[in-house]
Amino acid sequence: MKCDNCKNQASVHLTEIRNGKKIEKHLCEQCAAQLEGLPIKSHTPINELLTNFVLAHSGQLAREQSATCEVCGISWAEFRQNGLFGCEHDYTAFEKDLTPLLHRAHAGGTHHVGKVPVRRGSAMPPAKKQVDVARLQRELQRAVEAEDYERAAKLRDQIRQATAG
Amino acid sequence: MSEIVVSSRIRLARNISGYRFLGKMTRHQRQSLEAKIRDTILSAQLSPQTLYVDLEAAPEIDRQLLVERHLISKQHAAGEGARGVAIAENETLSIMVNEEDHLRIQVLRSGLQLEEAWEQINAVDDKLEARLDFAFHPRFGYLTACPTNVGTGIRVSVMLHLPALKLTGEIEKVFRAAKDLHLAVRGLYGEGTEATGDFYQISNQITLGHTEEEIISDFKHGVIPKIIDFEHHARRTLLNERTAALDDKVFRSLGILRSARLLTSEEVMFLLSHLRMGINLGRVKDVDMRTVNELLLLTQPAHLQKLQGRKLEGDQRRAARADFVRQRLNGN
Numbered sequence: 001m002k003c004d005n006c007k008n009q010a011s012v013h014l015t016e017i018r019n020g021k022k023i024e025k026h027l028c029e030q031c032a033a034q035l036e037g038l039p040i041k042s043h044t045p046i047n048e049l050l051t052n053f054v055l056a057h058s059g060q061l062a063r064e065q066s067a068t069c070e071v072c073g074i075s076w077a078e079f080r081q082n083g084l085f086g087c088e089h090d091y092t093a094f095e096k097d098l099t100p101l102l103h104r105a106h107a108g109g110t111h112h113v114g115k116v117p118v119r120r121g122s123a124m125p126p127a128k129k130q131v132d133v134a135r136l137q138r139e140l141q142r143a144v145e146a147e148d149y150e151r152a153a154k155l156r157d158q159i160r161q162a163t164a165g
Numbered sequence: 166m167s168e169i170v171v172s173s174r175i176r177l178a179r180n181i182s183g184y185r186f187l188g189k190m191t192r193h194q195r196q197s198l199e200a201k202i203r204d205t206i207l208s209a210q211l212s213p214q215t216l217y218v219d220l221e222a223a224p225e226i227d228r229q230l231l232v233e234r235h236l237i238s239k240q241h242a243a244g245e246g247a248r249g250v251a252i253a254e255n256e257t258l259s260i261m262v263n264e265e266d267h268l269r270i271q272v273l274r275s276g277l278q279l280e281e282a283w284e285q286i287n288a289v290d291d292k293l294e295a296r297l298d299f300a301f302h303p304r305f306g307y308l309t310a311c312p313t314n315v316g317t318g319i320r321v322s323v324m325l326h327l328p329a330l331k332l333t334g335e336i337e338k339v340f341r342a343a344k345d346l347h348l349a350v351r352g353l354y355g356e357g358t359e360a361t362g363d364f365y366q367i368s369n370q371i372t373l374g375h376t377e378e379e380i381i382s383d384f385k386h387g388v389i390p391k392i393i394d395f396e397h398h399a400r401r402t403l404l405n406e407r408t409a410a411l412d413d414k415v416f417r418s419l420g421i422l423r424s425a426r427l428l429t430s431e432e433v434m435f436l437l438s439h440l441r442m443g444i445n446l447g448r449v450k451d452v453d454m455r456t457v458n459e460l461l462l463l464t465q466p467a468h469l470q471k472l473q474g475r476k477l478e479g480d481q482r483r484a485a486r487a488d489f490v491r492q493r494l495n496g497n
Contacts (some may be wrong), residue, residue, distance in 0.1 A: 071185075072185050072186075072189045073189075074188075074189060082188070083311055083312075083313075084186065084188045084265070084310045084311055085186055085188070085310055085311070085312070086185055086186055086188055086189035087184075087185040087186055087189060088180065088182060088186070088300035088302070088308045091302055091305045091308055091312075091315070092302070098312065101312060102312060102315070102373060105312060105313050105370075105371075105373075106316070106371045106372065106373040106374050107347055107371055107374075108374065109316070109371060109373040109374020109375065110373065110374065111304055111373070111374060112302075112303070112304060112305055112306025112307075112315075112316045112317070112373060112374075113374065113375065113376055114306060114316060114317040114319075114375065114376040114377045115287075115290075115307075115317065115376070115377055116301070117294050117299050117301050118291070118294060118295070119294075119298070120301055120303075135376060135378075135379060138379075139378065139379075139382055142382060142386050145386075146386055151280070
């Protein structure tokens, strides 16, 4: 069937009811867009489009819920049920979901700044040294306020050592 | 101050790398891990005498005894599967094996001794770490079964005796202040226990994002002095403005303790708590603190039965308790 407007093949078929009368129009994609304001038909058929849309959304959901630790097999859902992890690898396996949880549980704390096992010492980032001094200075202030001069002296020596090195 | 702060406790949670956490372990894996940890602790020679108790094999009364002495948690006593506890350094150090984490190291000191406790437990942690590979991540810190413990894995707590705040009705203030500061308030035996005998355990809840020293320091210099002041103030109020009411409470309690024929462990805790306060405030002069502190422990169910050398049920136990208390307080 040819387009009513131009010589191209008609692919859009419109039926209008106006004043009780049925009017049929046959247009090609371009004329339909131009004259009727209809969007140019996407090259993806609707059924494919629909499946992709659903998949894009539920696929993510399915992925989240079925995310498991490769080592111990625990799922995020299982962890949420009793609040306990299955192995040390879970922390990295669920890192993304874990961050907001830790933020809430530890009032904003999301990174460890405390003791490091001796055998892991070399993995300590250089930035930690700066943090140490600031912390020591805060502690010194508190010790002086509390009149714990013995402790204050120890801290003062620690600060000296840290800033000299 | 030491009368109000009964004890200080620090605990560290650790897991061994290369082993699953307890929730995902097989029975066999639990047994072999327990054996490995037990052998490591004993060979580390943490103290001239280290006692290891196999809790799976121990009778219930022994487990109850350990709970009463604050050496294991109720959870550990009631748990299932291969597990144990190592006790050393004159009962100031206990290491629970296979509780919620592979290791829960605990140091318990009387009064307010948080810094001393930290020095002690830090050294033990180092000694064990030299022999065991602890599960650790540069960002998350020491890895624990529950993320609420991750990072430092540290739980700092103090046991406070707050009878006056309870009597003046201001104890709610303490709960609110603690909650605002992200601190947990629990009863005498920790998680899931009631505050019997006006004893309250205050502990930190945040373990990630601060150093161990910061957590301890915030505790020692922040909320604890405030609560102690609160209690002192409440006691002074009772002493100066409500002397008769205070004395009535104290001497009524002493009266019951000296005369009762049946006493439940809960009731005796409250009575001893009032007596304890009475001695602190100088109202009672003929009973000494050591007797009261001993009674607080020895009237507990397992301790009482061990003393008597036999199992006691119901009224028998309540009668035995009352007899024991009368004997100690009347000197006959």
